[in-house]
Amino acid sequence: MKVSLLRAVGVATAAYGVAVAAAPGLLARPSGLAGDGGRTAPEVRTSLRPLAWRDAVSGLAMALAPDGPALRTAAYVRIAADFGDAVLLGATLPGRARRVGAVAVSVGWGALSVAGLLADGQKQEARKGPTRPRGAGPRRG
Template structure:
């Protein structure tokens, strides 16, 4: 394969990451990290934006990597970030009922990225 799937996943990661940096509630609401008024508290928004900045950088690296080795490295960083998110959100979100869904989404995205990288390596 020519890395198209990794690039597409990188672009999607970068786009969503930019979106949560602009509107932290797009991550805060599903995670149950909003206040009683439905807004994300300022300190929580800061951390969501930091996660977004990390993921924007990694997604952009996946998208723009110049060769298979660089794409594998960028994708490995994406997978590591997703697995750590799955572990942390899956155990520490304040609303225990949301933990499995959020952790599952993060783990699934990491698995999808890993599968795309593996397919490129085989191709």
């Protein structure tokens, strides 16, 4: 697991979540959920804030969870949220360009977390060096 990548994704996600909770228009405008003049209706702000807090809290969990199972679990939650966003926003946002953009952003962030989880296995294999079959006898140099 590449802890530094997971922590960076967590910090960025937490910061974005706090920002959107404070100013839902940051998400509403590019998503096509803002009205005329870029104003975000009260009901849209109310709907976006819980999503923003979900991002803030799940990002904070990734940033602060102890390395190991806790960090993996936080990353899995974040990945599920990102891929869930891709499915739901990709199916429901107004306008094809906005749907495609939301899917790309959501899948991109989820993919960063997946990469952070998978990096360990690749890195560990590189450290081990070449493997020899059992019973192959002593290595000749």
